[in-house]
Amino acid sequence: MILTQKSICQEGMRESTMAVQGMLVLQLMLVVVVLVSTAIAAPTTVALKEHNCMQSCGNVIIPYPFGVEENCSLDEHYLITCNESKPYYGNMPILNISYEDAELRVMKLIARDCYNQSGSPLSNNSDAKLTLPKFSISNTKNKFTAVGCDTLGTIEVSRNNDLATTGCTSRCSNSSYVDDGICSGIGCCQSSIPRGVGNNYISLGSYKNHTDVWDFNPCSYAFVVEEGAFTFSKSYLRDFNEERLPMVIDWAVGNMTCQNAKTSEVSYACGFNSDCYDRENGLGYTCKCRNGYQGNPYLSDGCQGMDELHVGFIMLDYIAYGAFLIIASSGCLAEINECDDSNLNMCVHKNKCENKPLGNYTCHCPKGYHGDGRSDGEGCTANRFLIIQIVIGFFVGATAISICSSWLYWIFRKRKHIQLKEKFFRENGGLLLQQKLSRQERSTQDVMKIFTSEELKQATNNYDKSRIVGRGGNGTVYKGILGENREVAVKKSNKMVDENQIEQFVNEVVVLSQINHRNVVRLLGCCLETQVPLLVYEFITNGTVCDHIHNESYGSAISWEIRLRIAAETAGVLSYLHSAASVPIIHRDVKTANILLDDNYTAKVSDFGASRLVPLDQDQLATVVLGTFGYLDPEYFHSGQLTEKSDVYSFGVVLAELITGKKAVSFHGSEEERCLTKFFLSALKNDRLFQVVDERIVVEGNAEQLKEVANLARRCLKVKGEERPTMKQVAMELDRLIMKQIGKHPWAKTELNHEETQYLLGETPTAYEFGGNSNTIPGYDSMGAHIVVPILDGGR
The missing domain is CATH 2.60.120 (Jelly Rolls)
Known part of the structure; x- marks a missing residue:
């Protein structure tokens, strides 16, 4: 029997159709079974309750927690009346009830x-x-x-x-x-x-x-x-x-917040797969299904996932589509290549789709992954080794990036820090100071040193609070330890250098560094790499004259003989600054707090932070008034004209302080004793000197000397500067009194240090020469009322 191609095709279609019909019948039976079982298993809003409750009244759905019958509602507040198929809440007809919006x-x-x-x-x-x-x-x-x-x-x-x-x-x-x-x-x-x-x-x-x-x-x-x-x-x-x-x-549930309801013994109203929300309008809380779920959240399992009926329809669509492919594969229809159309295949990677005969296709995974490659199946999962490689690569890359970033950040900060130090060095006159120091005709060890910021940072243990030895209105003094355990005082100012006066500031630093007087705290160097210059001084160990006179914690008071010697040494320093220095210097802040003492009670004048250099062709300077209340020259205070006699007045207050043991300004005594100058001059005028002498001073044997020093102090405290003696005259007068005192003491004829004897007798000018005493003990300089930074006038 000879069959034509048409008859073969028709026969094939007939067989294929019958096969498809058989498959459809079987698959439809499976779908019906699934849907029926799903319908049986799926909870309804009321079937979950113990009684068979009405789900609606008329055309209005009554969702739980509301109910038409008592046992079908959460409580009596949620009870709905259904009258002639019309729901009522109280006497109000109900239009609808929403559990989504409560x-x-x-x-x-x-x-x-x-x-x-x-x-x-x-x-x-x-x-x-x-x-x-x-x-x-x-x-x-x-x-x-x-x-x-x-x-x-x-x-x-x-x-x-x-x-x-x-x-x-x-x-x-x-x-x-x-x-x-x-x-x-x-x-x-x-x-x-x-x-x-x-x-x-x-x-x-x-x-x-x-x-x-x-x-x-x-x-x-x-x-x-x-x-x-x-x-x-x-x-x-x-x-x-x-x-x-x-x-x-x-409406809402309960009368408490979600947090309290979850922990309360009262039944929590929200079912599975739902979240609780505090009510904004009144008390209680509401429930809502979580994302991906829908249904009544007030039922125990009222929030469900994808609708099973929808799944069934999807299955029917696939069955019909499969039938179409089977019919097409019979040869009567053209072969469909699912891989050519991304909508016809379920491959995760569309370029990994392989077409098969009879309307079929296979999905593959790329290298390093395994699975069926289908979006509706296993998909593609990375191999464990590949995951390990990716994780290791990620951590190695992250570590490398972190290290590189830290390294670049450190370099950037280091470079920025260096640039900042160079900027401060230039702004503070570092280049000019280096140039001036290079011209000095002094030995290398005597030239002032320019310290780096790192040196002083290390010396002061990064400016640790425990290293603070003095604090003033303009800055702080730290104790520093340089190489070979050399102790120094590092002064850190609160004020920056005026950029318009950098040259004068540098000149002052150079001049003050050259002062090598045995009774002056020596300036050893400075650091200009910080925003404000740091000055380095020798370290003095025995406190200030102010401490020894007014602070009982320093033990026994210093005797009159030591006080007289301190006065003479201080006067000698001021006389040297006014007349013997290469450029005259007015200290401008002479007081007992700025006179330090070493272990031998040798005076060391400090704190040149308010000092001014006096041009050789000028007798006075117009400056901003600066000094310490109680020591301030009244003529300078009113006129603003600074002269050498201003230091003379301040020294007169120091003499009165040494004699009386009282502070320049005190608010503890009577009103008459508040100002020492006024109190002291009044006592001299009324011939009451010995009534105001410090009780710790032995007057017997020193009465005449005390009178002479008191008269000298009175001359220094004249209101008009022209009526005051010069510091040179004051120093000579005190040297004369000491020489006279030495002649009375038997120790002057026996074992007196030759150098000290020469100084006290005035036979040599060692107190006024550069070089001083090679045995000078290093020490520190008290801050007093000012930071020790050589400045150009009161404004800095």
């Missing part, structure tokens, strides 16, 4: 108040009371509204037994002011509802019982209405026939 939409009665033409009331429906013990009127979806041209509408609300009243008023003499379609406040007014309002009482009032507007507005109306559900019309002024309007009620 809202209950009802129809609420309108309050009305009508009058006849003479003003007598016609209706007795002016009040409307609503009691919601569990729920609250929605404050976001409702408005309190009053309609009328002689209307006062109020709503009295209660919450937690607290009463409050709100509302609005509307008055108009005719309807021409009224806007149709808009509740603008004339003819119709609105106000917002407060949060958490459950119980409320609506009242209507009238100013003239509508007598003046009766012809077009005989009634007033008030109501709470869902926003957007009421549109005002002018015709409502004459006749408003509506009995009820929609209102939204917010």
Whole structure:
């Protein structure tokens, strides 16, 4: 029997169709079984309850926690009345109940108040009371509204037994002011509802019982209405026939927060796959299904995933499509290449699709991955070794990036720090100072050293608080230890150098560094790599004269002989600064706190922070007044003219302090003793010197000497500078008194140090020469009232 190609094709189609029909029947039977089993297994909103509860009333669905019967609702507050297929909440018809938004939409009665033409009331429906013990009127979806041209509408609300009243008023003499379609406040007014309002009482009032507007507005109306559900019309002024309007009620579960409800012994209302949310309008909480789930969250398993029916329809689609492919593969239809159309294959990687005969295809995974390669199957999973490689590569890359970033950041910071130090060095006159020091004709060891910021940072242990030895209004003094355990004092100022006076600042530093007087704290060097210059001085160990005179913790008081020698040494320093230095220097802050003592009670004058260099062609300088109260020259204070006699006045106060043992300014004694200068001069004038002498001084044998020193102090304290002696005269007078004292003491004739004897007798000018005493003990300089930074005037 010879078969044509057409008959073969038809035969093949017939067989294929029969095969497909058989497969469809089997697959449809499987789908029906699956759907039936799913339907049986899927919970319904009411079947999960113990009783067979009504799910609706009329066309309104009643979802749990609401119910028509007592055993079908959460409690009596959620009980719905179903009357003639119409649901009611209390006496209010229900439009719908939403568990997604936790809202209950009802129809609420309108309050009305009508009058006849003479003003007598016609209706007795002016009040409307609503009691919601569990729920609250929605404050976001409702408005309190009053309609009328002689209307006062109020709503009295209660919450937690607290009463409050709100509302609005509307008055108009005719309807021409009224806007149709808009509740603008004339003819119709609105106000917002407060949060958490459950119980409320609506009242209507009238100013003239509508007598003046009766012809077009005989009634007033008030109501709470869902926003957007009421549109005002002018015709409502004459006749408003509506009995009820929609209102939204917010409902919730319980009367506690979510956190408390989850831990409470009372049953927690939210089911599986749901989340709890605190109620914003009143007490309680609401429940919502999580993302990817839908259903009633108040049922134990009411939140479900994908609808099983939808899955069944998807299966039917695949069955029909498979039948089509089988028919096509019979050869009567053209072969379809699923790999050419991305919509026809389920491969994760479309370029890894391999077409097969009879309408089939295979998906592959790229190298390093395994699986069936289908989006509806296993997909492609990375091999474990590949994952390890990726993780290791990630951590190695992250570590390398971190190291490189840290290294680059460190280099950047280091470079920026170096640039900043170079900038400060230039701004503080470092280049100029280096140039001037290079011209000095002194030996290398005597030239002032320029320290680096790192040296001083290390010497002071990074400026540790324990290294602070002095603190003043302009800065701080730290004890530093350089190489070979050499102790120094590092002074850190609070004030920057004026850029317009850098050259003069450098000159002062150079001149002060050359002062090598045995009774002057020596300036050893400076550091200009910081924002404010750091100055380095020798370190003095035995405190200040102020400490020894006024601080009892220093033990026994210094004797008169030592006080006289301290005065002579200090006077010698000031005399040298005024007349013997290469450039005259006015100290400007002479006081006992700036006179340091070494272990041998040798005086060391310090704190040149307020000092001024005096040009050789000038006798006085006009400067900003600077000094310490109690020691300040009154003539300089009033005129601003700084002279050498200003130091003389301050030294006179120091002499008075050495004699009396009293502070320059004191607020503890009588008013007469507050100012030492005034107190001391008054005592001399009234011949009461020995009544004010420090009780720790032995007067016997020193009476005549005390008188002479007191008279010298009085001359130094003259108000007019021209009447004061010079420091050279003061120094000579004190040297004479010491020489006279030495002649009286037997130790002067025996074992007196030759060098010290020469100094005390004035035989050699060693106290006024450079070089000083090679045995000078290094020490520190007290801050006193000023930071020790050589500056150009009081402004720095």
